[in-house]
Amino acid sequence: MSMAYNFRIIEDCLKCAFREQRLFCDLSREALLRLQNIKATSVYPKGAMLCLEGQPPRGVFVLCTGRAKLSTTSSEGKSMILRIAEPGEALGLTAAVSGTPYEATVETLEPSQANFISQVDFVRFLQEFPDVGLKVAKQLTHNCKCAYDEIRSLGLSNSVPEKLAKLILKWGENPLNLPTKKPHETPIRVTLTQEEIAQLIGTSRETVSRVLAAFRKKGWLRIKGATWTITNKTGLEALVTT
Amino acid sequence: MSMAYNFRIIEDCLKCAFREQRLFCDLSREALLRLQNIKATSVYPKGAMLCLEGQPPRGVFVLCTGRAKLSTTSSEGKSMILRIAEPGEALGLTAAVSGTPYEATVETLEPSQANFISQVDFVRFLQEFPDVGLKVAKQLTHNCKCAYDEIRSLGLSNSVPEKLAKLILKWGENPLNLPTKKPHETPIRVTLTQEEIAQLIGTSRETVSRVLAAFRKKGWLRIKGATWTITNKTGLEALVTT
DNA sequence: CTTCACGTGTGATGGCCATCACATCGCAAC
């Protein structure tokens, strides 16, 4: 590990401070001990591809630190973000369990750490520990929920401003805790480019730019680099019908 | 069962002729024996609601005969079809496994038979037989795949004609075997209304009507009641880019 | 400092399709 990253590497899952809050990682002691032997930890820079849509499955990645985008691309090169994966998620499950090609391309959005488990090891792991099966079901359930939300957003929203407002409000549910925080102002950190936001809500980059300009003009949002501040939540909420 | 339906009721899963071809039903002998005790078989007319989006989960339905649409509705009353479930699928899994409200409304499209398993029985069933867990994973995987296809269709297709052509071609992959079949003509049976087709591909009913008229005019499609015939597959395929 | 790549802001244009409106059709009930 030659490069310096901004986070501490989690070597031992049993000692991981976040284990209990995470979707996939809160396994039994026995399972974690086994996991320790079959996992291979890697650290990736921003922009690394963990797996590619359409390729035969090599195994499963468990994201320890950092976030990653799951995307799918049409033959014309247009691509669409399916969701953003958070730490503690297992990626490539569908492919590994059913032996079919990866459904999506996974690319890190930040410097990240992930544990890799090869397909054979994972299937054995799954058969051996009943609680792993439950976690798999939980993760798959989560994937479905996210996908359904996405479908709802794409199919039921009327306009781009509505979709974008909904997205910003969702981000606002987990605000940063900044010291300069004023009441009624919600600061959030946005690491996606406008292009990526466009792919997330199914629109064009230019439209995202224009709609954001409109939100700023109305005094609903302040943007300073990667830090956005919701300055009028009510205004945004008024756009959302669903 | 006062009404007469057009199908034979499947009483015993062990004797079900289709068991092995179906997504959820091909369980071990032991699991099937137990299932026999905890399931409650019902027959529903067309248009019956098996469960409603947002309601607390009561249990799982396994569709034996007939098809059902899974849909979600916005607060404005606009609704969107997530997918069409085929015989052999387990419905309401997400809700039953995680104890959260049903994700979708399930409505039968034809007279149907389904086995109901209450939530407590299902959870016990799941814990007791390891192969049930695998089938659950398989079903959830299938749900995700369908949802991702839907997202791709909504987000990456350029136009309504493209989406509709894609849908018709997908239906054409499982053609009817009619006696009057001519070569290069693919007859399919369509039980959805144009309104439902519109909700499936995220457009308006009128547009579906217009695009179908265009397809007929070009000699790509013949529509006679619920039986559609693809008369020029190449024409439809030319519209599809993905 | 310069250079370049990448992200962002914004105008102009045109097409696709949602929406409203109404006619027509087919079918089931009576």
Place this chain on the structure above:
DNA sequence: GTTGCGATGTGATGGCCATCACACGTGAAG
């Protein structure tokens, strides 16, 4: 039969947004 309702066909209109085009800002690498 006929009545009525749901499904379907089709015209007119207008708005949203994709697309093209180009300018500007900004940060990293040299």
